[in-house]
Amino acid sequence: MHELALGTAIVDTVVAHADERRVTAVYMRIGRLRQVVPDSLLFYFEILSKDTVVEGARLELELIPARLRCAPCAREWEVDMPAFRCPTCSGADVTAVSGEEFEVESIDVSDASDVSDGSDKEAACTAPR
Amino acid sequence: MHRTKVKVVTDALDANNTIAHANRHDFDHAGVTVVNFMSAPGAGKTTLLERIVTELDGVRVGVLEGDVAGSYDADRLSALHVPVTQLNTDAGFGGECHLDANMVRSALHEVPLGEIDMLIIENVGNLVCPAEFRVGEDVRIMATSVTEGEEKPLKYPLMFRACELVLVNKIDLIPHLDVSLDRILHNIDSVNPKAETMCVSARTGEGIDAWKTWMGDLVRRRAGAPA
Numbered sequence: 001m002h003e004l005a006l007g008t009a010i011v012d013t014v015v016a017h018a019d020e021r022r023v024t025a026v027y028m029r030i031g032r033l034r035q036v037v038p039d040s041l042l043f044y045f046e047i048l049s050k051d052t053v054v055e056g057a058r059l060e061l062e063l064i065p066a067r068l069r070c071a072p073c074a075r076e077w078e079v080d081m082p083a084f085r086c087p088t089c090s091g092a093d094v095t096a097v098s099g100e101e102f103e104v105e106s107i108d109v110s111d112a113s114d115v116s117d118g119s120d121k122e123a124a125c126t127a128p129r
Numbered sequence: 130m131h132r133t134k135v136k137v138v139t140d141a142l143d144a145n146n147t148i149a150h151a152n153r154h155d156f157d158h159a160g161v162t163v164v165n166f167m168s169a170p171g172a173g174k175t176t177l178l179e180r181i182v183t184e185l186d187g188v189r190v191g192v193l194e195g196d197v198a199g200s201y202d203a204d205r206l207s208a209l210h211v212p213v214t215q216l217n218t219d220a221g222f223g224g225e226c227h228l229d230a231n232m233v234r235s236a237l238h239e240v241p242l243g244e245i246d247m248l249i250i251e252n253v254g255n256l257v258c259p260a261e262f263r264v265g266e267d268v269r270i271m272a273t274s275v276t277e278g279e280e281k282p283l284k285y286p287l288m289f290r291a292c293e294l295v296l297v298n299k300i301d302l303i304p305h306l307d308v309s310l311d312r313i314l315h316n317i318d319s320v321n322p323k324a325e326t327m328c329v330s331a332r333t334g335e336g337i338d339a340w341k342t343w344m345g346d347l348v349r350r351r352a353g354a355p356a
Contacts (some may be wrong), residue, residue, distance in 0.1 A: 002258040002287075005227060009141040016144070024132060028141070035257075035287045075171045082320045083285035092322030104137040111131045 003037060003062040007044035013104050014054050021109040023057045031099035066099030145262055148230035159242035162348045170254030172272040173298040176204040176331040182211045188265025188347045191212060191245035193236060195228040195253045203256045214239045218253060221295035226259035230265060246348050260291040274299040279308050282316040301330040
C-alpha cells in the first residue's frame, strides 16, 4: 500500500536526472525487504508519470533477494520470510547484506532532437504494463 | 530515434533523506532530541503521549502532530499545556498517508525549538508508509496494540524493523482477548531482534514509568554527549 508514495519518489528522481529529455525506460533495483508489490508500483508509476517527461516510459524492476549476515558467527543466508535472528547462533546482531535496495539504476532517454510530438510518444506508449 | 542510457544509481528516496538531514541539523543545532512516533490508526499514540508529555522528569516536550485532517489529537495534547504544532497532510500536501521530511520542514518555523528538549513527531496512523520516510529523527518508536492481533509484526515487517523501541499497548485488555502476549513479543523479536519492547497500558498506566525513563535517558544521553 506504500507504492503510491514510492512511485512519487521514483518519478521525481527520474525527472531530476532526465534533464528535460524524454524518458523511455526506467531500470530499478528493489530489495525484497522493501515489501514492494510490483503490479501496484507499475500501476501508480503509469498514473504518476502523466504530464512529465517520464510519461509512457517502461518501468523495469529487478527484485533483489534478501541476504542476511550474522556478525558474531559470520553466517550469511537468504530469507524469504520475516525471521531476522541467526538460525545458527540465535544472535540478534544481524544485518541485511542485500534486500533493502530502492535504487533507480539507470534510465533510457531519447535525444531532444528526436522528440517530435507524435511518433516518439506513440513508440514509448507501447511499452508499459 | 536515438536512445541513450543514463546511469543514475540513486536511492529513489535520496531527495527525502537530504531534507531529513537538513531537519536533523536544525534539531542538533537547537539541542532537541527528536522522536518519530508511529503506529496503525487507533493503537493509542495520542493517549500514550498524554501519559508522558507533562511528566518527563524535567524534560520539556513539544509535539508535532501529523494527521490527514482535523486537530482532534493536537487539541487533546494542547489541553495539557505543552507546545503542540498541527501538521495536516491534506492542506496543500495532497492528503498524504504519512509525514515526509519536507512536510516536517515546512512546519518547523512554528515549532518552538528553543523552548523544548524533546520533540515528539506523532506520525499519521499507518503501518506501512511512515516507515519509508525519515524526517530527521534521532529514534523511531512504534506502538502496536494487543487488539491488533499476534501476526502484525510478520505482516508489516518494514515498520517493525524500522524502530528502536516497540510499545505493546492496551495490555489491560489481554484477559478479554484470545491473543497471547508471549506470541506478540516472539513475533516482534523474530522480525526485529534488536528492538527493545515494553508492554504498557495507556489506560491504566501500567509500564508507563519504564517508558518515561527510556525517553528521559534519550535526552540525558544527548546532554552528556560531547558536542
